[in-house]
Structure formats: structure tokens, C-alpha cells
Amino acid sequence: MQVGVLALQGAFREHQLALEKCGAGVRQVRKPEDLKGIEALVVPGGESTTMGKLMCDFGLLEPVRNLALEGLPVLGTCAGLIMLAKHIRGSQQASLGLMDMEVERNAFGRQVDSFEALLPIPVLGTVPLRAVFIRAPYIARAGGGVDILAAYGDKTVCARQGRFLAAAFHP
Ligand code: GLN
DSSP states (O other), X not given: OEEEEEOSSSSHHHHHHHHHHTTOEEEEEOSGGGGTTOSEEEEOSSOHHHHHHHHHHTTOHHHHHHHHHHTOOEEEETHXXXXXXXXXXXXXXXXXXXXXXXXXXXTTOSGGGOEEEEEXXXXXXXXXXXXXXXXXXXXXXXXXXXXXXXXETTEEEEEEETTEEEESSBO
């Protein structure tokens, strides 16, 4: 499988290494041409305002959105979750707007409040996942078509809508 990893900014290297360990081929995506032939896309953690701005500057926002609407599966983690959301609380920043959910940025505090947690994710089985929350967002509201996959306390942190998967943490 050939997986694209959006490589404008943020934790794209970690996703590349993890995907390669799983046996997938990885293409770093920086220009619209890089999207050719990929079968899935990862939007990594980083800084969503910067990522959105760079996606506009590099002419990637529309092509990625169109491919996703045509069926390309997309995983967004942390800033990537924010990029997937239709609504971002208190912000007009650029996003792909693919998932029917409202997210709140920096919902667990500042950088120094970052933490790791063993997070139960029932669809993945009984063994909890070590989830890394770095100035993480959470899903404040989700539409009817969105399946909630995990919560940390009272906050939804992982959800899926069809071929789109969003995690507030770094997996
Ligand atoms: N706080 C960042 C944002 O709002 C996300 C943090 C992350 O991706 N680690 O975009």
C-alpha cells in the first residue's frame, strides 16, 4: 500500500517510520503532484494554523479535499484532527473540513501540561493504546454520522466518519 504523509510541518517523520514498520510504502506529500497514486493520507500532528496556511500556500488544500471527497481515506492526528474538522471553536483558520464535528484546540492546557495515557480504544481490542497528548485538542461536538471511538475522562479524543479517522493524541 502506498500511503501519503503530509510533510509540510510537524510529526510526519514519526508517521512515516510507523507506516514503514507496518510494511506500507510512504510518500512525503509537499506538492499536489505528490498526491498521485497514494491510497491513503496521514495528516500529522504539528501546528494546525501553520499547516493550514502552508496547505493554502502550496496549493494542497483543494486537491486533498477533493481526493478525500472522492474516497481517499484520511487519518488526522492532533493538529491533523483539527484539519479534518468542519468547525474549530473560536477560529477561522483554514481546514479540510471533512468531518462533521466541532473541535476545541489546546483543550488540555499548555505545552507543559502534555501527558501520556493508557487509553482504552474498544474497536482496537482490550489492550489500551499508549496515547501521547501534546497540547491536544478534543472533539467538543460530533454529528450523527460520526462514531466516537475513545474518550479521555469526559472528553472525546478519537472518532471516525466513514473513511476519515481522527485522533486528538499522537498514537
Ligand atoms: N495545539 C496544536 C494546534 O492547535 C496541536 C498540537 C499537536 O498537534 N501536537 O494545532
